[in-house]
Amino acid sequence: MFSEANEKKLDEIMTHYPVKRSAILPALYIAQDEHGYVTDDDIRYLAKRLDMRINEVEEVVTFYTMYSRKPIGKYKLQVCRTLSCMLMGAEQITEHISHRLGCGIGETTPDGKFTLQEVECLGYCDLAPVLQVNFDYHEKVTSESVDKVIDGLQQK
Amino acid sequence: MTKVLTNRFDLKGGACDIDVYLKTGGYQALARTFKDFTPDQVIEEVKKSALRGRGGAGFPTGMKWGFVPKESKRPKYVVCNADESEPGTGKDRDLMRYDPHLLIEGMIIAAYALGARDNYIYIRGEYWYIKEILEKAIAQAYERGYLGKNVLGSGFECNLYVHPGAGAYICGEETALLESLEGKRGHPRLKPPFPAVVGLYGGPTIVNNVETLAAVPWIIQNGGEAYKALGTEKSGGTKLFTVSGHVNRPGNYEVAMGYPLMSMVNNECGGIPGGRKLKAIIPGGSSVPIITAEEAEKVNLDYESMGTVGSMLGSGGVIVMDETVDIFETTMNVTHFYKHESCGWCTPCREGTRWLFKVFERMHRYEGRPGDVELLYDLADKILGKSFCPLGDAAAMPVQSAIQKFRDDFDRRIKSTLVQINTAAD
Numbered sequence: 001m002f003s004e005a006n007e008k009k010l011d012e013i014m015t016h017y018p019v020k021r022s023a024i025l026p027a028l029y030i031a032q033d034e035h036g037y038v039t040d041d042d043i044r045y046l047a048k049r050l051d052m053r054i055n056e057v058e059e060v061v062t063f064y065t066m067y068s069r070k071p072i073g074k075y076k077l078q079v080c081r082t083l084s085c086m087l088m089g090a091e092q093i094t095e096h097i098s099h100r101l102g103c104g105i106g107e108t109t110p111d112g113k114f115t116l117q118e119v120e121c122l123g124y125c126d127l128a129p130v131l132q133v134n135f136d137y138h139e140k141v142t143s144e145s146v147d148k149v150i151d152g153l154q155q156k
Numbered sequence: 157m158t159k160v161l162t163n164r165f166d167l168k169g170g171a172c173d174i175d176v177y178l179k180t181g182g183y184q185a186l187a188r189t190f191k192d193f194t195p196d197q198v199i200e201e202v203k204k205s206a207l208r209g210r211g212g213a214g215f216p217t218g219m220k221w222g223f224v225p226k227e228s229k230r231p232k233y234v235v236c237n238a239d240e241s242e243p244g245t246g247k248d249r250d251l252m253r254y255d256p257h258l259l260i261e262g263m264i265i266a267a268y269a270l271g272a273r274d275n276y277i278y279i280r281g282e283y284w285y286i287k288e289i290l291e292k293a294i295a296q297a298y299e300r301g302y303l304g305k306n307v308l309g310s311g312f313e314c315n316l317y318v319h320p321g322a323g324a325y326i327c328g329e330e331t332a333l334l335e336s337l338e339g340k341r342g343h344p345r346l347k348p349p350f351p352a353v354v355g356l357y358g359g360p361t362i363v364n365n366v367e368t369l370a371a372v373p374w375i376i377q378n379g380g381e382a383y384k385a386l387g388t389e390k391s392g393g394t395k396l397f398t399v400s401g402h403v404n405r406p407g408n409y410e411v412a413m414g415y416p417l418m419s420m421v422n423n424e425c426g427g428i429p430g431g432r433k434l435k436a437i438i439p440g441g442s443s444v445p446i447i448t449a450e451e452a453e454k455v456n457l458d459y460e461s462m463g464t465v466g467s468m469l470g471s472g473g474v475i476v477m478d479e480t481v482d483i484f485e486t487t488m489n490v491t492h493f494y495k496h497e498s499c500g501w502c503t504p505c506r507e508g509t510r511w512l513f514k515v516f517e518r519m520h521r522y523e524g525r526p527g528d529v530e531l532l533y534d535l536a537d538k539i540l541g542k543s544f545c546p547l548g549d550a551a552a553m554p555v556q557s558a559i560q561k562f563r564d565d566f567d568r569r570i571k572s573t574l575v576q577i578n579t580a581a582d
Contacts, residue, residue: 016317018231018274018357021339025322029281050339063341063499064322066281082243083442083489084400084475120325120493121243121442122282125400125473126407135284 001045006030010049020050024060028067037068065119073108073115075153078132081118084125088140093129094118096143100150113154158386160374160394161367162410164255172289174296177257183302185373189265190310193376198269202372204380206392211237211328211365212441212471213546214459221362223352224270230359232272235337236263238279238366239321239328242441243493244473247396248366250408252279252286255370256293260316262369264302265376267314270362274315278333281322290318325497329545330363332499343501344545367396367472387413391458395472399425402432402478413458420457421476432478436562440470442490443550445557446483466557483562484569487554488516494551502544509551511535519569529566533559 002010010030014023027050031042038061047054061067079085079094094105097116101109108115124130127139131146138149164171164180171177189198203218224232236259240248252259259277267275279287294316297303305313319337321327327336331345334356355361371393375383384392391413397420400406404426411420417439421427428434434449439457444467447455451465462469477486495509512535515528536552543549559566 016276016319019338022319022337024339025281025336026320028322029320052339056340059341060339064281064324066323081489082493083438083486084244086486086489087401087475087477087481119323120496121241123240123246123249123280125244125246125475126398127246128400128406132282137285 001041001049002030002034006034014050021052021056024050024052024057025064028061028064032067036074037071071108071112074113076115076117076132076134077150078117078119078122080120080122080124080128080130080132082121084121085128085130088128090129093131093141093143093146097146097150100147114150157410157412158394159410160383160386161251161255161258161370161396162408164258165250165408167254171255171257172253172293174257174293174300177255181377182257183261185376186261186264186302187308189268189376190308190312195269195271198265198376201375201380202269205371205375205383206380206387206390207368207371207375207383208391208459209365210367210371210395210472212242212443214469217364217368220352220364221266221269223350224360224362225353226271228360230357231274232270232359233356233361234263234267234270234272234275235333235356235361235363236275236277236366236369237328237330237333237363238277238283239333240283240366240471241280241325241328242443242471242473243490244398244400244438244441244475245471246398246400247408247472249283249286251366251370251396252283253289256290257297258370258373259290259366260293260297260302262372263316264297264307264314265372266362266364266369268307268312270360272362273313274317276337276356277316277318278327278337279318279320280327281320284320287318287320294318324499325493326499326545326547329547332545333363334361341499343499344547346544388458388460390460391469395457395469397457397472397474399474399476401476402428402481403476404429411457414461415457417452417455417457417474420474421452425476428476428478432480434476435479435481436477436483438473438475438477438554440468441473442475442493442554443546444468444470445553446487446561447557448561483558483565484519487558488513488520490554491516491551494547498547498551502548504539505543505545505548505551508535508539508543508548512539512551512555519566522569522571524570526570528570529559529563532566 043057047057131138131141199221207217208214324342326332327342332342336342351361387393396410409424437452495513498505498509500506536555539548540552
């Protein structure tokens with residue numbers, strides 16, 4: 001179901017716990033890594049693999065914000081909106097990105113490259129405002145530094 | 157000042173490597189533990205230190221450890237709460253990315269004290285690269301015999317795994333964290349029984365914050381009394397604070413408990429930019445009551461002192477706001493946070509946070525109705541102390557304290573009677 005490397009990774013993760021179900025959060029990251037989002041097939045497969053019911057997997061997926069049940073952009077641009085980032089101008093950063101990409105909050109660009117999201121506190125309060133791109137962080141961002149980040153990603 | 161937690165911060169990424177950690181005194185506390193301490197003596201030493209939980213609740217750590225039954229049919233666990241998600245707080249992030257072995261050493265000592273073989277670090281999913289740093293450090297600790305079947309030849313078996321969360325503030329609440337670790341939605345559990353008696357997989361479990369566990373090696377090396385002496389009578393030791401918002405040098409700073417709040421703002425953080433005046437400070441993460449500039453002048457960074465101005469030390473997330481800030485806006489921002497993060501389990505929190513936000517939205521458009529400020533206060537009152545877990549309180553306290561202390565910022569959002577009459581005439 002997953003690539004051989006990822007199947008191995010999941011096997012290893014499952015040895016960490018006395019019950020299989022405990023591996024569901026790490027397993028969902030693997031699914032997302034393979035398919036870009038959590039697909040219906042992933043849910044059926046993981047239910048079987050981890051001795052869970054399909055609805056139990058689904059309720060976990062929908063509870064946690066870091067999983068997506070539908071396709072999203074290759075690069076997820078997440079601007080923290082919570083207090084410390086707000087004080088340091090996060091709103092302007094979001095507006096700037098939105099304007100530049102012509103894409104609203106929660107939307108994906110037509111080429112499928114970027115999804116723009118506003119998220120709650122990322123734990124970078126002292127380095128605000130912060131932009132997270134997939135699993136990378138950009139600290140103390142400005143409109144100019146964000147432009148550079150996007151330029152770089154567009155060339156990839 | 158004696159540093160307990162941040163001695164290796166200047167090395168930056170350097171202490172991630174076990175050799176650097178060993179060269180700078182690492183794993184000596186663990187060796188000493190096996191040589192000089194029985195498990196009970198470790199707990200006694202931690203009790204003497206007056207160390208209190210650094211995640212936010214401030215519960216005495218030694219006492220918590222003392223609740224774990226000596227005999228248990230089910231396995232015991234030590235779980236590190238690295239789900240750092242209290243707005244304003246980024247201290248555990250630096251502790252883990254600059255000095256991962258310090259946490260690992262603290263966890264092994266705790267596991268030895270409590271008799272736990274398998275142990276977990278539950279880290280927020282957003283800290284993915286820190287998870288990788290920890291995993292590398294753990295692998296090194298296994299290689300060198302600090303983890304594994306026979307730790308340092310003591311016969312004690314200790315395993316440590318890193319488990320990623322996936323973006324849910326509620327999982328910082330210890331029982332919700334355990335549910336999440338068991339592969340479920342992060343809904344809190346009814347207490348009692350407390351995790352120390354019935355926790356992970358039904359076994360006795362200690363859940364401690366990163367910073368709490370990271371203080372343990374120093375306590376073992378230097379003694380509980382020495383740790384306590386660094387701070388105040390009731391708030392032992394040092395604490396790591398994240399200062400954010402309107403200061404010249406935001407960052408993570410370790411100071412002794414009892415350090416004056418304004419010294420932190422003016423000395424460590426270089427004061428407020430542009431010569432502007434201070435308006436308010438949220439001293440312990442967004443959940444705690446806000447304090448005014450006058451109150452900030454007379455308060456110290458310790459649990460008791462914060463209580464004298466009706467606030468709390470919380471997680472140590474100090475959010476500084478200058479005179480340009482509208483407290484209505486900031487309170488609305490944190491209310492949005494709690495609305496988003498309410499797990500949906502209990503009615504007062506799930507419905508209450510939504511109602512609060514609805515009223516905020518109306519006032520935000522300057523369409524507040526007379527009585528809306530009182531309504532906000534009353535709604536918060538209907539949540540406070542009535543929710544299943546402290547998330548409800550965390551949503552209510554900022555609203556009530558902001559109204560009490562910065563009422564003008566709220567009143568401005570109420571459509572005046574005059575305007576209403578004019579609108580009606582239109």
